[in-house]
Amino acid sequence: MRTTELIDPFLDPGYATLVGDGQGADIFHDLLWLELLRDEYGYEIGACCVRDEGRIEAAIPFAKIKSRLTGNRLVALPFSDHCPPVLAPDAGLESLGMLGDALAAHANESRLDLTVHASLPSVPEGHVSERFVRHLLTLPTDPDEAEKGMAKTFRQKARQARRGGLQVERRTDAEALAIFFGLHLETRRRLGVPTQPKSFIARFEKLFAAGKGCVWVVEDGAEPICAAVFLTHGKTVTYKYSASTAASLSKRPNNLLLLEAVRHYVEQGFAQIDLGRTDLDAVGLRRFKRSLGAEELPLAYTYLTEPTPLGEPSLKEKVMETTIRRGPPVVGRLAGQVLYRHVG
Numbered sequence: 001m002r003t004t005e006l007i008d009p010f011l012d013p014g015y016a017t018l019v020g021d022g023q024g025a026d027i028f029h030d031l032l033w034l035e036l037l038r039d040e041y042g043y044e045i046g047a048c049c050v051r052d053e054g055r056i057e058a059a060i061p062f063a064k065i066k067s068r069l070t071g072n073r074l075v076a077l078p079f080s081d082h083c084p085p086v087l088a089p090d091a092g093l094e095s096l097g098m099l100g101d102a103l104a105a106h107a108n109e110s111r112l113d114l115t116v117h118a119s120l121p122s123v124p125e126g127h128v129s130e131r132f133v134r135h136l137l138t139l140p141t142d143p144d145e146a147e148k149g150m151a152k153t154f155r156q157k158a159r160q161a162r163r164g165g166l167q168v169e170r171r172t173d174a175e176a177l178a179i180f181f182g183l184h185l186e187t188r189r190r191l192g193v194p195t196q197p198k199s200f201i202a203r204f205e206k207l208f209a210a211g212k213g214c215v216w217v218v219e220d221g222a223e224p225i226c227a228a229v230f231l232t233h234g235k236t237v238t239y240k241y242s243a244s245t246a247a248s249l250s251k252r253p254n255n256l257l258l259l260e261a262v263r264h265y266v267e268q269g270f271a272q273i274d275l276g277r278t279d280l281d282a283v284g285l286r287r288f289k290r291s292l293g294a295e296e297l298p299l300a301y302t303y304l305t306e307p308t309p310l311g312e313p314s315l316k317e318k319v320m321e322t323t324i325r326r327g328p329p330v331v332g333r334l335a336g337q338v339l340y341r342h343v344g
Helices: 013-021 031-041 093-110 143-148 152-163 174-191 198-202 204-209 246-251 253-267 283-290 315-326 329-343
Strands: 002-007 044-052 055-065 073-076 113-116 127-138 166-171 213-220 223-233 236-244 272-279 295-303
Touching: 002 055, 002 093, 013 031, 013 044, 013 055, 031 044, 031 055, 031 198, 031 204, 044 093, 055 093, 073 093, 093 113, 127 283, 143 253, 152 253, 166 253, 174 198, 174 204, 174 213, 174 223, 174 236, 198 204, 204 213, 204 223, 213 253, 223 246, 223 253, 236 246, 236 253, 246 253, 253 272, 272 283, 283 295
Parallel strands: 073 113, 236 272
Antiparallel strands: 002 044, 044 055, 055 073, 113 295, 127 272, 127 295, 166 213, 213 223, 223 236
């Protein structure tokens, strides 16, 4: 007999068991990621689950965000591009429906808005909205086959980077995260976007120590010019963050980094690389991700209230973007420290 329940995923061993071998699980369901969100931003972390004779056969984690700026709400899950329910291999549609009912009931009883970073049409009165795309690269068993699946121009630019003397290194140390953060500061300032707090980036070292990720760094001589954070769970790799210097882009470090990373993850037996969320109007970035051979998929989110309409940035967003771009790096850092906890 199936029942629904709200649990503390850190205390219930059944949650970790499900995430270890369930369908749809990736790094954002992992207890280490939930711990990172709890410790960095102070979110209350819970999970909604369906039990069948004591065993958890479906679950979705969520965070409770308390904010005077953006309102109190439930998000499944902050800072995840895609966070669908995790299902046991033998779970059926009944469990998925019960999970949606229970999640909506909890939000309504708590008088909180709800956002799910996935399509979950079983949420009663929920609105499913396609607001982004995601790119999923299915990996073959042969690294040469993976490289052949990339667009010819992508491979040519990677070879150009090699001929230019660029070197790629996979690292898991604190210094590599510091290198990434420095490039992250520059990239976010260039884009006019707040920077994730340095303490947030530093917490990735714990994930790396558990064998769940790394930083890939591209150097031009002794100078780091490009870096990317990859996270892993099971057979899935998640391309989480990337950053580079503006002056280096003509040398194509991102092409070389991604080619080497793809070959490595094929050799390690991973099944897929999730290249993350992309805005619909980011035409160039969408084209770049497809050039790796990735499939572009619609990415829908589920809202218990009406989602914010898509459209032109607000005046406040435009002012912030201009201020970050024109101001010193500390402006973007301070904006990130203040805002990201509220944004989720």
